[in-house]
Amino acid sequence: xxxxxxxxxxxxxxxxxxxxxxxxxxxxxxxxxxxxxxxxxxxxxxxxxxxxxxxxxxxxxxxxxxxxxxxxxxxxxxxxxxxxxxxxxxxxxxxxxxxxxxxxxxxxxxxxxxxxxxxxxxxxxxxxxxxxxxxxxxxxxxxxxxxxxxxxxxxxxxxxxxxxxxxxxxxxxxxxxxxxxxxxxxxxxxxxxxxxxxxxxxxxxxxxxxxxxxxxxxxxxxxxxxxxxxxxxxxxxxxxxxxxxxxxxxxxxxxxxxxxxxxxxxxxxxxxxxxxxxxxxxxxxxxxxxxxxxxxxxxxxxxxxxxxxxxxxxxxxxxxxxxxxxxxxxxxxxxxxxxxxxxxxxxxxxxxxxxxxxxxxxxxxxxxxxxxxxxxxxxxxxxxxxxxxxxxxxxxxxxxxxxxxxxxxxxxxxxxxxxxxxxxxxxxxxxxxxxxxxxxxxxxxxxxxxxxxxxxxxxxxxxxxxxxxxxxxxxxxxxxxxxxxxxxxxxxxxxxxxxxxxxxxxxxxxxxxxxxxxxxxxxxxxxxxxxxxxxxxxxxxxxxxxxxxxxxxxxxxxxxxxxxxxxxxxxxx
Amino acid sequence: xxxxxxxxxxxxxxxxxxxxxxxxxxxxxxxxxxxxxxxxxxxxxxxxxxxxxxxxxxxxxxxxxxxxxxxxxxxxxxxxxxxxxxxxxxxxxxxxxxxxxxxxxxxxxxxxxxxxxxxxxxxxxxxxxxxxxxxxxxxxxxxxxxxxxxxxxxxxxxx
Numbered sequence: 097x098x099x100x101x102x103x104x105x106x107x108x109x110x111x112x113x114x115x116x117x118x119x120x121x122x123x124x125x126x127x128x129x130x131x132x133x134x135x136x137x138x139x140x141x142x143x144x145x146x147x148x149x150x151x152x153x154x155x156x157x158x159x160x161x162x163x164x165x166x167x168x169x170x171x172x173x174x175x176x177x178x179x180x181x182x183x184x185x186x187x188x189x190x191x192x193x194x195x196x197x198x199x200x201x202x203x204x205x206x207x208x209x210x211x212x213x214x215x216x217x218x219x220x221x222x223x224x225x226x227x228x229x230x231x232x233x234x235x236x237x238x239x240x241x242x243x244x245x246x247x248x249x250x251x252x253x254x255x256x257x258x259x260x261x262x263x264x265x266x267x268x269x270x271x272x273x274x275x276x277x278x279x280x281x282x283x284x285x286x287x288x289x290x291x292x293x294x295x296x297x298x299x300x301x302x303x304x305x306x307x308x309x310x311x312x313x314x315x316x317x318x319x320x321x322x323x324x325x326x327x328x329x330x331x332x333x334x335x336x337x338x339x340x341x342x343x344x345x346x347x348x349x350x351x352x353x354x355x356x357x358x359x360x361x362x363x364x365x366x367x368x369x370x371x372x373x374x375x376x377x378x379x380x381x382x383x384x385x386x387x388x389x390x391x392x393x394x395x396x397x398x399x400x401x402x403x404x405x406x407x408x409x410x411x412x413x414x415x416x417x418x419x420x421x422x423x424x425x426x427x428x429x430x431x432x433x434x435x436x437x438x439x440x441x442x443x444x445x446x447x448x449x450x451x452x453x454x455x456x457x458x459x460x461x462x463x464x465x466x467x468x469x470x471x472x473x474x475x476x477x478x479x480x481x482x483x484x485x486x487x488x489x490x491x492x493x494x495x496x497x498x499x500x501x502x503x504x505x506x507x508x509x510x511x512x513x514x515x516x517x518x519x520x521x522x523x524x525x526x527x528x529x530x531x532x533x534x535x536x537x538x539x540x541x542x543x544x545x546x547x548x549x550x551x552x553x554x555x556x557x558x559x560x561x562x563x564x565x566x567x568x569x570x571x572x573x574x575x576x577x578x579x580x581x582x583x584x585x586x587x588x589x590x591x592x593x594x595x596x597x598x599x600x601x602x603x604x605x606x607x608x609x610x611x612x613x614x615x616x617x618x619x620x621x622x623x624x625x626x627x628x629x630x631x632x633x634x635x636x637x638x639x640x641x642x643x644x645x646x647x648x649x650x651x652x653x654x655x656x657x658x659x660x661x662x663x664x665x666x667x668x669x
Numbered sequence: 670x671x672x673x674x675x676x677x678x679x680x681x682x683x684x685x686x687x688x689x690x691x692x693x694x695x696x697x698x699x700x701x702x703x704x705x706x707x708x709x710x711x712x713x714x715x716x717x718x719x720x721x722x723x724x725x726x727x728x729x730x731x732x733x734x735x736x737x738x739x740x741x742x743x744x745x746x747x748x749x750x751x752x753x754x755x756x757x758x759x760x761x762x763x764x765x766x767x768x769x770x771x772x773x774x775x776x777x778x779x780x781x782x783x784x785x786x787x788x789x790x791x792x793x794x795x796x797x798x799x800x801x802x803x804x805x806x807x808x809x810x811x812x813x814x815x816x817x818x819x820x821x822x823x824x825x826x827x828x
Contacts (some may be wrong), residue, residue, distance in 0.1 A: 260718035266727045276720040277705055277734075285718065 101167040116158035116169065117145050125171050128180065128209055130297050131246040132159045134613060136255065141247055144180055144209070148173045155179055181213045189220035190269075192241045198299050203610060205297035206244060227272065232280030235288040235304055235457040235606075238262075240272045243300035249273065249292035256599065257572045259404070261286035273300070285407060287572070289400040289597045290454030290478075290606015303454055303607070306475040307484050313446045313475070314357035320440055323353050324362040324426050325450045325501075327508065328516030328602045331623040332452060332479050335616060336609055337493055342623070343630035344498040351499035356489040363501050364449065365508020367426035368515050369636035371397060374419045376528035379592055383529070383562060390415060392567070392582070392593040395521055397421045399459035400597030404572055412579065422515070423449050423456055424465050426505070427472030434504075442470060449476045452516075452605035455597070478607025509639055510631040516624035518570035518601030519543060519553060522594040526557050526566050528636060533560045537635060552578070554590060565590040571599045673699050674707065678714050689715060693726060702733040730784070738773045738780035740798055740818050742766070747786025749793040758794055759783065761808060765815045778822060 100107050103125060110119040115138065120127050130142035138160035146155040150168035155176060158169075170176065188210060195201050229239040247264070250273060254260045261284040265274040275284035293301045313319045330346045339345050350361035375395065381387045396402055396416040405412055420428065427447055435442045449456060453476075459465060460473040477485065486493070500506060511527070514520030527541045543555045543566070554567035567590050569575045575595045582590060598604045603620040604611065611617050628634075636642065677695045681688040689711070696707055703726060712719045726732040744762060746755050763769055766779045773780035789795055792804035796811070803814055 254718070254721070260720045263718075263720045263724035264728075265724055267729075276708075276718075276723045284720065 099165045101163055101165070101169060103169045104171055110163045114163050116147065116156075116161045116163045116167075119163045120147075120158060120169070120171065127158060127171060128212065129159060130205060130209075130244060131248060133248055133251065133295065136251055139247060139251075141245070142183070144183055146176055146179050147171050148176050177213075181215065184209050184213045185215060185219045187244050188215065188218065189222060190224050191244075192224070193218075198242070199302050199305075200299035200610075204299065225269070225272075230275075230280050231304065232282040233286060233288070233304060233458075234282065234461045235454040236281055236286065236290060236293060237302050237304050238273075238281065239300055239302070240274065241300075242298045243273055244298060245271055245273065246297055247273075248295040248297070249301055252291045252295050255573065257287065257289055257291060257400075257597065258576055259285045259287050259408075259572070262292065287400040287403045287407075287597060288455035288458040288606075289572075291598060293454070293606055294604075294608070294611055303478055303481065304457060305481055305484075306448075306457070306477055307481045307488070310448055310475050310477060310485060311488070313448075318444055319446045320359040320444050321357065321446045321448060322360045322362065322430060323358050323448045323450060324364045324367075324430075324505065325349060326364045326422075326452060326516075326602075327368070327513045327627065328452045328605070328620070328624060329450050329479055329482065331513075331516055331603070331620050331627060332608050333482075333493070334623050334627075335620050336479075336483070339493060342626060345493070347498040347500050348493050348496040350501050351496045352486055352489075352491040352493055354499065355491060355496075356485065360502040362426070362430075362505035363508050363512075364422055364426055364505075365512030366505040366639060366641055367422040367429065368512035369509050369639045370425050370642060371419060371422045372511050372515075372521070372524050372528055372636045373642065375417045376525050376532055378417055378419070379525060379529050380532045383533075383559070383564065383591065391588060392565075392590045393417055395525075395592075395594045397515070397521070398595060398597050399453070399455040401572070401575065401595045403455070403458070404575075404597065409576075409579070420465075421456075421459065423451065423459065423476075424472050427460075427465070428467055431467050431470060431472055442468075446474050447472065449473050450479075450482050451476055452479055452602045452607045453598075454478060454606040456607070479609055480607065483609070504641055507632060507639065507641075509636045510628040510634040511636050513624050513628045513631065515602065517603045517621040518596050519545070519568040519594070520601070520624070521596075522566045522568040522592060524636070525592060525594075526559075526564070527634075529564065530557065530559050531635060531637065539634070556589070563589070564592070566592045566594075568594040568596075570596040570601050570604070572597055674710060684715055686715065686717065689717065689722065689725060690729075693722075693732060697732060702736050704734070733782075735773055736777065736780075737782075738776075738778050739822070740779050742779060742781045743784045743787070743797040744781065745785075745787045745789075745793070745795050745797070746783045747790060747793075749786070749790035750795065753793040755794045758796070758806060758808075758811060761811060762796075762815075765812065779818075 098109050098111060100109050108123040117127055128144045130144055131139050140157040140160040143157055145158045147158045148170040149156055227240040231237050250263055253262055262273050262275055265272050275281050313321050334342050334345050353361050379393050382389055382393055394415045430447050431442050435445055457476045460476050465472050511524035514524045523543050527538050530538050546553050554565060556563045556565050569578045598606060600617045604617040681692055692711055693703060697703060708722050709719050712722055744759055766781055768774050768781050770781055770783045794806050795802055795804045796806055
C-alpha cells in the first residue's frame with residue numbers, strides 16, 4: 097500500500113512500513129547519518145538524521161521513525177540544520193583534529209559532515225578523553241581517539257560476524273569501543289575479517305599497514321621483491337580506476353610495480369588454480385569413499401573462516417579441506433621451487449601478496465606458514481595499501497604501458513577469477529570434480545543462482561551416478577546458520593560447502609577500498625565475471641604450469657606438481 | 670566436587686541472556702570481584718561473548734574487576750556529601766592510603782571507591798568501611814580512622 101507524505105512542500109509517495117529515512121532517501125532527499133546501516137535495525141544513536149515533523153514537539157530521528165500517512169516533514173528547516181550542526185560540533189570537540197596525518201584524510205564521513213555543515217571554527221573547548229591507539233593485532237589497528245561511537249563496527253562484528261571482538265566499554269562520556277578487558281585486539285576473538293574497517297566512518301579502525309615495510313624492501317639492493325596479485329585485486333583496480341581494456345589492467349599494474357622497483361610481478365591466480373585442483377581432488381576422494389572425512393567438505397581458503405572454526409567450531413575442523421590457501425601455495429612455491437629454479441637465495445627473496453583481504457596479513461604472520469624460519473609471505477598489501485604505494489611513488493596507472501606479467505606465473509584460468517566472489521569457488525570446484533570424474537569438461541558451466549535473497553544458496557550437479565550437492569555462504573552468520581541447519585535437518589545431500597567470511601565473498605573483503613554499502617561490492621563481482629571471459633583458458637588443469645599425470649614430460653617452463661603437495665592441518669585454538 | 674561458581678550457575682538453569690547481571694552480582698558477592706577467568710566461565714555458561722559481558726559489567730559501577738583490600742573504603746559523593754566537602758576528603762584520603770579512586774594498594778590492605786549517595790545525607794560527609802558507616806567525618810577524624818586501622822593491622826602481625 098502506497099500513500100503520500102509532504103516533504104519540504106513537495107508530495108512524495110511512500111511504501112507502507114518504510115522508515116522515514118528510507119522514504120526520504122528513495123525520493124532523493126539527502127539526510128546525513130553516521131550510525132545508520134542498511135539491513136540493520138536502527139539505533140538512533142548519532143541523531144544526525146533528525147527532521148522536523150509538523151505537530152511533533154521535538155525533532156524526530158527519521159531512521160527509527162516509520163513514515164505515516166499525511167505527515168508534513170521539513171528536512172532543511174533552520175531548527176534541523178542548527179541541531180545537526182551542533183551535533184557535529186560536539187563530535188568534533190572530542191576529536192584529535194589531525195586530519196593531515198590521518199589515513200582517512202579525504203575519505204572520512206566526519207570530515208565530509210563538517211564540510212557539509214559549514215563548520216569553520218571549533219566551538220566547544222574542553223578536556224578531551226585521553227585514549228591510546230592499539231597496534232597489537234596483526235591486521236586491524238584501532239585509534240579510539242577518532243571514534244565517534246556510531247556503533248557500526250560493534251554491530252557488524254556481533255550481528256554479521258558473530259565474534260563480538262569489540263564492544264562498548266564503560267558508560268557516558270567515558271565510553272570507548274574496545275576489546276575485552278581492554279587487552280588489545282591480538283588477545284580478543286577477532287577473526288581479522290576487516291569488516292569493521294569497511295563500516296567505520298572515520299579512521300578509528302584501519303589496517304596495520306605494510307606499505308612502509310614494502311617500500312623499505314624495494315629500496316634495499318640485497319632484496320628481490322616479488323609481488324603477486326590476486327585476480328580480485330585486479331577487479332577492484334578496474335572498478336576504482338575504470339581503465340580500459342580491462343584484460344590489460346593487470347599488465348599496467350605490473351609495469352607500475354616494476355617501476356617502483358619490483359623484481360617480478362606474478363599472478364596469484366596460478367596458485368588459485370592449484371588450490372582448486374587440490375580441493376576438487378579431495379572431494380573426488382571423498383565421493384569415491386577413499387576418505388574418512390564426513391560430508392560436507394568445507395573450503396578453507398578464507399583465513400577468517402579458518403580462525404573462526406579453530407576458535408568456535410572445533411567440531412567442524414575435520415571437515416575443512418586440508419590445503420594451504422592460494423596465498424601460501426604461492427608463497428611456498430616461490431621460496432622453494434621457484435628460488436631453486438631461478439637461482440635466487442631465499443634469504444634475499446621478499447614476497448609481497450596483494451590481496452583484497454585483511455585476514456591474509458594475519459595468515460602470513462602465523463608460525464605454521466613459515467618455511468625454515470622464513471615467512472612464506474613477507475608482506476601483504478590490501479587494495480587500499482596498493483593504491484597508497486603507487487601514489488607515494490607518483491605512479492598513475494593510466495600512464496602505464498601495458499606490460500605482461502612475469503613468467504612462469506603469468507597466467508591463470510577463468511576459475512581463478514571465480515574465487516573473487518561468493519559462490520564462484522563452489523562453481524569452479526564443481527566443474528573440476530565433473531572433469532575429474534567424467535574426463536570431460538563442462539563448457540560455460542554456471543550455477544543457478546537462488547531467486548530470492550533469503551533462499552538457501554545451494555545447487556545439485558549430476559556427477560557420475562551421484563547428485564552432488566554444492567552450497568555456498570558468505571559471512572559467518574550465514575555459515576553458522578547453514579551448518580546448524582544441516583545438522584538439525586540431518587541432511588546428507590550437501591557434499592561441498594564454500595564459506596567466505598566477508599559478505600559477498602572477497603568482492604566485499606575487508607581489504608577492498610572503503611565500500612559504503614553493496615553497490616561497489618556488486619560492481620566488483622560483475623567485473624570478476626567479465627574478467628573470466630577474457631581469460632585464455634577456463635579450467636585450472638589447462639594451466640600450462642601445472643603438472644598433471646598426463647603431462648609428465650618436463651617442458652622448458654617450470655612445472656608444478658600438485659596433489660597432496662600443499663597439505664595443511666588445522667588445530668583447535 | 671561442585672565449587673561455589675557452579676552452585677551459582679545451578680540457580681540459573683535456563684541460561685538466558687537476562688540471567689547475566691544476577692549471575693555476576695551473585696559471583697561478586699562470593700568472590701568480591703569479577704576476574705577474567707570467571708567472566709570467561711560466565712561466557713561459556715550463557716554462550717555470550719566475553720567482550721559483551723565485559724561491556725555490560727563496565728557499564729555498571731557496581732562491578733569490580735580486581736580484588737578489594739581488607740578495608741574497603743567507600744567515600745560517598747552524593748550531593749549532600751559533596752557540599753559538605755567530600756572532594757577535600759577524597760584528596761586527603763588518596764594521600765593517606767596512597768591509592769587513587771578504584772585502586773587497591775599492593776599489600777591488599779586498603780581499597781578506595783567513590784560511590785554515589787548512600788542515603789544518609791543528614792550525617793554527611795561520610796565514609797563506609799566494610800559496610801560500617803563513619804559519619805560526620807572531619808580531616809582529623811579521617812586521619813584518626815586510617816591510623817586506627819593501620820595500627821590494628823600492625824598489631825595483628827606482631828602477635
